[in-house]
Amino acid sequence: MLAATALSVVFMRDLFTIVMLFGIYSLLSAGFFVDMDAVDVALTEAAVGAGVTTMLMLGTLALTSRKEKAHRKPASMLPLAVVTITGLVLIYGTLDMPYLGDPEAPVHQHVAPRYIEQSYDEIGLPNIVTSVLASYRGFDTLGEVVVIFTAGLGVLTLLGLSGDSPHRARPAAMAHHLVLRVITRALIPLILIYALYIQFHGDYGPGGGFQAGVIFGAAIILYTLIFGLTKAERVIAPLFLRYMMGAGVLIFAGTGVLALLLGGNFLDYDYLAHDPLHGQHYGILAVEFGVGVTVTAVIISIFFNFTGRGDQPKEEER
Amino acid sequence: MIASNLPALQVVIPLLSAPLALMLRRGTHSWVLAQLVCIAALAISINLLQTVLATGPISYEMGGWAPPWGIEYYVDAVNAFVLLIVSGIGTIVMLAARTSVAKEIAGDKQSLFYTAYLLCLTGLLGITITGDAFNIFVFLEISSLSTYILISLGRDRRALTAAFQYLIMGTIGATFILIGVGMLYMSTGTLNILDLAERLQPLSDSRTVQAGFAFVAVGVSLKLALFPLHLWLPNAYAYAPSIASAFLAATATKVAVYVMLRFFFTVFGVDFSFEVMPLGIILAILAILAIFVGSAVAIFQDNVKRLLAYSSVAQIGYMILGISFATVTGLTAAILHLFNHALMKGGLFLALAAVFYRTGGVSVAHFRGLGKTMPWTMFAVVIGGLSLIGVPLTVGFVSKWYLVLGALELGYWWIALLVLAGSLLAVIYVWKLVEAAYFQTAEGDAASVREAPLSLLVPAWILIGANIYFGIDTSLTTGVARTAAASLLGIGG
Numbered sequence: 124m125l126a127a128t129a130l131s132v133v134f135m136r137d138l139f140t141i142v143m144l145f146g147i148y149s150l151l152s153a154g155f156f157v158d159m160d161a162v163d164v165a166l167t168e169a170a171v172g173a174g175v176t177t178m179l180m181l182g183t184l185a186l187t188s189r190k191e192k193a194h195r196k197p198a199s200m201l202p203l204a205v206v207t208i209t210g211l212v213l214i215y216g217t218l219d220m221p222y223l224g225d226p227e228a229p230v231h232q233h234v235a236p237r238y239i240e241q242s243y244d245e246i247g248l249p250n251i252v253t254s255v256l257a258s259y260r261g262f263d264t265l266g267e268v269v270v271i272f273t274a275g276l277g278v279l280t281l282l283g284l285s286g287d288s289p290h291r292a293r294p295a296a297m298a299h300h301l302v303l304r305v306i307t308r309a310l311i312p313l314i315l316i317y318a319l320y321i322q323f324h325g326d327y328g329p330g331g332g333f334q335a336g337v338i339f340g341a342a343i344i345l346y347t348l349i350f351g352l353t354k355a356e357r358v359i360a361p362l363f364l365r366y367m368m369g370a371g372v373l374i375f376a377g378t379g380v381l382a383l384l385l386g387g388n389f390l391d392y393d394y395l396a397h398d399p400l401h402g403q404h405y406g407i408l409a410v411e412f413g414v415g416v417t418v419t420a421v422i423i424s425i426f427f428n429f430t431g432r433g434d435q436p437k438e439e440e441r
Numbered sequence: 442m443i444a445s446n447l448p449a450l451q452v453v454i455p456l457l458s459a460p461l462a463l464m465l466r467r468g469t470h471s472w473v474l475a476q477l478v479c480i481a482a483l484a485i486s487i488n489l490l491q492t493v494l495a496t497g498p499i500s501y502e503m504g505g506w507a508p509p510w511g512i513e514y515y516v517d518a519v520n521a522f523v524l525l526i527v528s529g530i531g532t533i534v535m536l537a538a539r540t541s542v543a544k545e546i547a548g549d550k551q552s553l554f555y556t557a558y559l560l561c562l563t564g565l566l567g568i569t570i571t572g573d574a575f576n577i578f579v580f581l582e583i584s585s586l587s588t589y590i591l592i593s594l595g596r597d598r599r600a601l602t603a604a605f606q607y608l609i610m611g612t613i614g615a616t617f618i619l620i621g622v623g624m625l626y627m628s629t630g631t632l633n634i635l636d637l638a639e640r641l642q643p644l645s646d647s648r649t650v651q652a653g654f655a656f657v658a659v660g661v662s663l664k665l666a667l668f669p670l671h672l673w674l675p676n677a678y679a680y681a682p683s684i685a686s687a688f689l690a691a692t693a694t695k696v697a698v699y700v701m702l703r704f705f706f707t708v709f710g711v712d713f714s715f716e717v718m719p720l721g722i723i724l725a726i727l728a729i730l731a732i733f734v735g736s737a738v739a740i741f742q743d744n745v746k747r748l749l750a751y752s753s754v755a756q757i758g759y760m761i762l763g764i765s766f767a768t769v770t771g772l773t774a775a776i777l778h779l780f781n782h783a784l785m786k787g788g789l790f791l792a793l794a795a796v797f798y799r800t801g802g803v804s805v806a807h808f809r810g811l812g813k814t815m816p817w818t819m820f821a822v823v824i825g826g827l828s829l830i831g832v833p834l835t836v837g838f839v840s841k842w843y844l845v846l847g848a849l850e851l852g853y854w855w856i857a858l859l860v861l862a863g864s865l866l867a868v869i870y871v872w873k874l875v876e877a878a879y880f881q882t883a884e885g886d887a888a889s890v891r892e893a894p895l896s897l898l899v900p901a902w903i904l905i906g907a908n909i910y911f912g913i914d915t916s917l918t919t920g921v922a923r924t925a926a927a928s929l930l931g932i933g934g
Contacts, residue, residue: 270586280593
């Protein structure tokens with residue numbers, strides 16, 4: 124099904140359909156990840172790939188046009204050759220690959236056993252993914268947050284700083300639809316609570332700052348869709364978003380520096396409290412919060428900047 | 442306590458200051474912050490290099506988790522030297538940034554520029570210092586994304602296309618590196634570079650490892666703009682703001698070359714890279730093509746920034762040629778050229794920033810008569826050009842000397858001849874500038890151009906002066922480069 128969706132994307136000319144197919148593709152991948160027992164990844168894929176990315180692409184379509192411009196350039200052979208060679212090398216590489224789920228595979232023999240056997244004693248969390256993500260390899264996660272921050276910065280740079288755009292006075296997009304309005308009012312608090320649950324329950328079940336940030340962002344996006352950008356910016360000011368984007372990185376890195384000042388290495392949460400386990404717990408809560416803050420801010424900011432560019436209400440898709 | 446945490450602080454200080462620079466919102470304030478951060482990073486890298494040379498490699502455990510479970514920062518002579526290059530160039534270019542950025546970038550976007558600059562610095566330092574293969578990828582993403590931002594801030598509308606082109610190519614490169622690292626992880630179960638090196642030893646027949654090697658090689662070659670994967674580079678350098686061109690030309694490709702060194706020599710080991718895989722001959726051929734095609738195309742450029750960009754493609758060829766020898770002398774030449782080329786291109790692009798500041802353009806026509814009106818700037822261009830050619834008493838001569846020496850050691854006298862022939866091509870494109878500046882007269886308004894302000898001249902001359910200083914007193918740079926080369930080949934320390 125994944126392959127079928129991908130192929131139909133290539134042959135489709137209607138960009139709106141393509142965006143929808145991308146959404147389906149992401150949802151299918153998410154299902155695939157659940158099947159592989161990677162629930163955290165699946166949650167992220169569903170929220171980011173199927174949810175927010177689709178919204179952003181629709182936003183872009185509203186700014187440009189729905190149909191792909193027909194161009195009759197003779198298809199170049201070079202990309203095809205590159206793709207074919209890459210595919211062949213990939214297949215060549217898989218020939219000596221360990222079988223899926225083989226307990227003797229090097230991946231399961233070397234680093235992973237310690238994560239599985241000792242992370243509960245060393246960090247005190249039942250969700251191993253969170254332990255690896257936020258503590259063992261916390262520095263990578265800090266890097267990823269900076270990547271997201273950089274992406275937000277890029278959108279700010281290219282689409283202009285929010286707040287100084289000349290036109291903003293657009294009528295609330297769909298506020299006249301009574302049904303939509305009521306349902307949205309009812310849904311948004313639930314989504315926000317769900318986001319908070321994902322945020323703070325990440326230590327025990329699947330979830331964490333990335334997913335929570337996306338869901339939180341989605342709630343604000345929904346609000347913007349129904350009540351219009353002007354009202355949404357009254358809820359969260361663009362300038363505030365700019366600070367919030369940076370604040371998440373500062374919270375995460377600041378936690379690391381605090382550990383450093385208390386005598387440990389950078390990001391060594393053991394030093395945050397008298398009991399190393401408590402320290403780990405505080406540290407992970409703090410950094411996950413930092414992740415959530417940055418992700419939320421960047422996603423909302425990207426969406427605001429996209430919609431701020433459009434002159435027409437673009438809600439016909441729904 | 443501070444001393445033992447220096448490896449972390451090297452990256453964390455610029456990382457923390459980037460969001461602060463965004464929050465400051467005033468261009469000047471952000472610049473002050475960025476300048477202080479650059480100086481701090483430079484001080485740390487000098488200290489790290491001294492420590493490494495005195496007492497051997499430093500290992501630092503992020504989060505207090507021992508490798509391979511946690512992420513390790515591992516500093517040896519090779520990356521300490523690259524750290525010094527990146528933070529040194531970052532500091533000097535930043536000195537010139539205030540004047541140039543105030544002219545080229547709109548007021549409300551200046552703090553964004555400095556934020557992106559700091560993020561790029563963070564990314565480059567992070568790639569260099571880390572001892573973890575996946576961590577390289579994470580910081581590669583930071584540096585790449587921020588580079589796209591820096592380029593897109595150029596005044597020319599074509600900067601956007603250039604940034605987009607680079608974004609596509611860079612993303613393909615990064616994805617290839619990620620696939621390669623993934624395959625290595627699949628075969629070994631570890632991401633730590635030293636641990637990988639150990640565990641890959643018995644696996645040289647594994648097709649997964651070989652495919653991983655191929656993916657990493659192609660991905661890194663894209664990032665360092667090895668011919669024929671250089672197509673993104675000329676536009677990116679030509680349309681970026683002057684300061685961004687100077688910083689990127691002097692650092693970004695250098696870090697990519699370092700990553701290549703690290704993967705080929707430390708992770709896969711010289712035996713695997715050069716005997717199991719036919720790397721030496723492929724690299725040598727591509728490098729020679731890069732030298733000739735890059736130089737030849739440079740001769741026909743009218744935009745001087747593009748001219749220097751193509752010259753960079755050629756100069757990268759010299760580095761790769763040194764790597765392809767896989768001997769101590771060859772690697773010494775390559776590592777030396779990392780440093781020396783950073784000095785040349787940094788100085789030249791800063792001089793171009795000065796020309797742009799006064800004349801509003803950098804095509805060859807803008808150079809007419811500058812020998813009279815902007816004598817100091819043009820003198821800097823001439824010295825930098827001589828260094829590019831490889832004239833004695835400049836750093837360019839030192840690195841080519843070692844390169845020729847390395848070729849002769851192996852009996853490749855024809856490669857030595859080709860290196861010399863490549864230098865002749867450089868004479869032609871440098872002469873184009875000299876001719877315009879000194880033997881043609883400016884017309885109209887251009888005749889009344891004044892010398893560039895000191896805030897641009899001084900940083901340019903620091904780098905140009907370094908070209909001469911390190912061209913005469915070579916003991917420091919060659920000493921470090923030789924130690925680094927030996928440690929990559931696993932000979933001595």
